Amino acid sequence: MKINIHLVAGARPNFIKIAPLYHALKREDWADTRIVHTGQHYDYNMSKAFFDDLNLPEPDFHLNAGSGTHAEQTGQVMIAYETVLLKEQPNLVVVVGDVNSTMATTIAAAKISCPPNQEPQSTSHPYGRRPFIAHLEAGLRSFDRSMPEEINRIVTDALADILWTPSSDADENLINEGISSKKIFRVGNIMIDSLEMIRDRIEEHEAFKDYGLIAGEYGVITLHRPSNVDSPNTLNKICEALINLSEKLSLIFPVHPRTMKFLKSNGLYDRIGEVPNLIVTEPLHYIPFMNLVFNARMIVTDSGGLQEESTYLGIPCLTLRPNTERPVTINEGTNRLCNEDGLESAAHEILEGKTGVGQIPEFWDGRTAGRVVQTLVRCFDNPGLDNG
Ligand code: UD1
Numbered sequence: 001m002k003i004n005i006h007l008v009a010g011a012r013p014n015f016i017k018i019a020p021l022y023h024a025l026k027r028e029d030w031a032d033t034r035i036v037h038t039g040q041h042y043d044y045n046m047s048k049a050f051f052d053d054l055n056l057p058e059p060d061f062h063l064n065a066g067s068g069t070h071a072e073q074t075g076q077v078m079i080a081y082e083t084v085l086l087k088e089q090p091n092l093v094v095v096v097g098d099v100n101s102t103m104a105t106t107i108a109a110a111k112i113s114c115p116p117n118q119e120p121q122s123t124s125h126p127y128g129r130r131p132f133i134a135h136l137e138a139g140l141r142s143f144d145r146s147m148p149e150e151i152n153r154i155v156t157d158a159l160a161d162i163l164w165t166p167s168s169d170a171d172e173n174l175i176n177e178g179i180s181s182k183k184i185f186r187v188g189n190i191m192i193d194s195l196e197m198i199r200d201r202i203e204e205h206e207a208f209k210d211y212g213l214i215a216g217e218y219g220v221i222t223l224h225r226p227s228n229v230d231s232p233n234t235l236n237k238i239c240e241a242l243i244n245l246s247e248k249l250s251l252i253f254p255v256h257p258r259t260m261k262f263l264k265s266n267g268l269y270d271r272i273g274e275v276p277n278l279i280v281t282e283p284l285h286y287i288p289f290m291n292l293v294f295n296a297r298m299i300v301t302d303s304g305g306l307q308e309e310s311t312y313l314g315i316p317c318l319t320l321r322p323n324t325e326r327p328v329t330i331n332e333g334t335n336r337l338c339n340e341d342g343l344e345s346a347a348h349e350i351l352e353g354k355t356g357v358g359q360i361p362e363f364w365d366g367r368t369a370g371r372v373v374q375t376l377v378r379c380f381d382n383p384g385l386d387n388g
Helices: 012-026 048-053 070-088 100-110 148-159 168-176 190-197 199-205 232-245 257-265 268-273 286-294 304-313 343-351 368-379
Strands: 003-009 031-037 092-096 132-136 162-165 184-186 218-222 250-254 278-281 298-301 317-320 335-338
Touching: 003 012, 003 070, 003 100, 012 031, 012 048, 012 092, 012 190, 012 304, 012 368, 031 070, 048 286, 070 100, 092 100, 100 132, 100 148, 132 148, 132 368, 162 168, 162 368, 168 184, 184 368, 190 199, 190 304, 190 368, 199 286, 232 250, 232 257, 232 268, 232 343, 257 268, 268 278, 286 304, 298 304, 298 343, 304 317, 304 335, 317 343, 335 343
Parallel strands: 003 031, 003 092, 092 132, 132 162, 162 184, 218 250, 218 298, 250 278, 298 317, 317 335
Antiparallel strands: none
16 A cells, blocks of 8 residues: 655744655655645745745645644644644644644644544554554754744654654764664755755756856845844844955845844844845845855855755855754854844854864765665555555
8 A cells, every 4th residue: 555645844944854854755666645835834935936946846745724823823723733634634744844734734634533434444543543653853962942943853852753864963862862763864965865866956047147246255134033133133233244354255135024023023124135245136036046155155044944045065164153953064064153233243253264174974976865765665665666
């Protein structure tokens, strides 16, 4: 029999993470893979553009959850996904990353039960008639529970049956939380698979030239965390530091919708818009954005994914956060934490060449999706050989 798999994605980084896994599972004749789009991100350039760039088909299920408070968004996803779960009865729900959609679909799947008149399938979960839940990018911890993502990570990992981790620190975090080592599989970093999957198209794109930038002579900025953009004082200090830095280095800043809202409401959008060496754009599609990253001198960000991508590419990265759930990017890679007050001096140190050379962490090699598929073959005891 086939294993009926739901691949859940809700927000921009999720679309990047499911793509290599979707393509790997599509090659397996035992896997019947469907994409569930929760609708957390819905603008064209935050969602559909990523499906197009990563060769993903139209999702099989749209939950249309949209924006809201944390409880509203989580609740909307849970309610909508419960209906899909009851109808479709997947054997396996795969969730990725740490966004609200990740936690919401995990909770819905963990508490679902088939209607009594339906026979459980041979691949049903031993705890009851519910699907297995697998979390890709499990075990990451910032140890900062003021971050909504940290809550999402803890809840998701506590409920998942299969935990696919990117690095050894993630394995240790899970063990320390009492999770059985039998459930933990170190598979590496799926974001690197996404990048390698379409490296040729990224390199050919040359988006940096479209913006009049010179390879190796500009910085890429991304910001969206509430801790950086929701506070007018912090956002103002970051903008001032970027304006000063732009006198030494051209900068390009694709602005996330949340950040755009706060830049405009604080009068900062017009202020940075008139700085000659600071290019402000809409959020970019995956391929042009990665082309900008490939050719950048440095990255300034609060994104999780960019900390990893810059480490893989050996590009210095300044992360505007007090902590990171991705310590391997600091211990082994090119990442460094800083705050709004230290941003300018840290950036100048990079320009002066005062940065170490990083190394690529183990299993960040573009083969993570293949390792994920292998663990599934083992967990489901050679699916495809099972006749039901
Ligand atoms: C979410 C994730 C964050 C992830 C980020 C990637 C949570 C708690 N946060 O943050 O971990 O790093 O995605 O981008 O899950 N909006 C639009 N159009 C869209 C989507 C959002 O305009 O397509 C606006 C809405 O006004 C919304 C706001 O952006 O209220 C924030 O969106 P939301 O999904 O709640 O959180 P992000 O800040 O994007």
